[in-house]
Amino acid sequence: MKIWAVMTIALSLSLIPFYLLNITNASDLQFYAGRNYNNRTLDQLAQEFWQWWFTVPQTIPKDPKTGLHDCMIGVESKNQTIMLFNSYLQEYSTSCNISSEKSILVPLLVGECDPTVPELRSKAISELWECAADGDEVFKFWEVVLDGRVIFKKSPSEEVNSNLTKEILVRNSSSFMLNIPPQNHYDAPEGSYPAVVDGYYLHLKPLSSGKHVLTYKIVHEDPNVLDVGNKPRAVTGKASYILNVN
Numbered sequence: 001m002k003i004w005a006v007m008t009i010a011l012s013l014s015l016i017p018f019y020l021l022n023i024t025n026a027s028d029l030q031f032y033a034g035r036n037y038n039n040r041t042l043d044q045l046a047q048e049f050w051q052w053w054f055t056v057p058q059t060i061p062k063d064p065k066t067g068l069h070d071c072m073i074g075v076e077s078k079n080q081t082i083m084l085f086n087s088y089l090q091e092y093s094t095s096c097n098i099s100s101e102k103s104i105l106v107p108l109l110v111g112e113c114d115p116t117v118p119e120l121r122s123k124a125i126s127e128l129w130e131c132a133a134d135g136d137e138v139f140k141f142w143e144v145v146l147d148g149r150v151i152f153k154k155s156p157s158e159e160v161n162s163n164l165t166k167e168i169l170v171r172n173s174s175s176f177m178l179n180i181p182p183q184n185h186y187d188a189p190e191g192s193y194p195a196v197v198d199g200y201y202l203h204l205k206p207l208s209s210g211k212h213v214l215t216y217k218i219v220h221e222d223p224n225v226l227d228v229g230n231k232p233r234a235v236t237g238k239a240s241y242i243l244n245v246n
Contacts, residue, residue: 031151033103033203035167038080043173045105046197048076049083050112054184056085060092068242071096081105081203084214087239095242100209106144108168109218110199111136114178116188125196129172132198140234141219144202147212152202168200207245215240 035042052074060069071094074083083105085092098104113131115123120131144152153160178195180188202216217238227233 029161029164031146031204032161032164032167033205035203037103037203037205038078040076040078040080042168042201042203043170043197045076045081045083045203046110046170046173046199046201047176047195049074049086049105049107049110049201050195050197051178052076052083053086053107053112054178054180054186054188056185058185060085066095067093069094073098075102076105083107084241085239086110087237089235089237091238093240095244097244097246098207100206100245103206104204104214106202106204106214106216108142108144108200108202108216109136109139109220110170110197110201112178112195112197114180114193114195116180116186116191116193123194125175125194128175128194128196129198132196133171136199139218139220142200142217144214144216146204146214164202165200168202170201171198173197207243209245212243212245213240214243 056072056074060072062069069092072085072092073096075081076083079102081103082098084107085094086107088109111132111134113120113128113134117131121127139154141155142153143150143155150160152162152164154162154165173196175194175196177192179192180190182190184190204214215238217236219234219236221234
């Protein structure tokens with residue numbers, strides 16, 4: 001099922017000369033762009049994320065010298081927000097040049113559903129919503145780190161800005177037309193389909209000029225991935241971005 005995402009990583013950071021918006025307290029929310037930013041709603045950005053994500057190859061090349069993957073970022077239609085890699089069940093690390101004028105959409109644990117999904121029972125929007133949300137619960141742990149500071153975390157032992165969990169959730173939003181190209185991330189049939197999205201999308205304000213490191217990680221109990229005891233297996237996704245902001 002093409003319903004997912006999750007991500008990222010713990011980087012060892014010794015010398016990082018630039019910090020986002022002078023964050024001094026991990027519980028500050030100065031980094032958060034909110035659900036409505038530059039006349040764009042989080043629902044709209046999530047839909048555009050999936051339109052871009054279908055165009056991303058399944059395998060991303062690496063630079064043999066640096067060990068980093070090719071930079072993969074999307075840009076939504078109004079050219080105001082960049083969208084980062086959905087690394088569900090993957091580990092992804094890269095370096096990218098981005099604009100200090102663009103906000104950043106981080107897909108943590110996200111889903112999409114349309115009539116090409118084999119398990120879909122009907123094309124009713126209620127069935128699409130259920131299908132899209134199916135893989136987005138239950139997460140055991142997530143963490144987002146910016147320039148060595150935890151800005152968002154939920155684990156059994158520690159929470160940072162966990163009040164954002166409901167704020168960043170897109171669920172039961174309107175449907176939209178998803179255009180699937182001939183070559184696409186899920187080898188789905190080409191065409192235009194009514195689709196819905198779901199999941200957790202952390203929207204960050206633009207970063208100040210300079211070098212930043214953004215990492216994110218989730219440990220997720222996927223109900224569709226079972227272990228030998230026929231119980232949901234904990235799966236992870238990790239991603240890290242070195243962002244050179246101009």
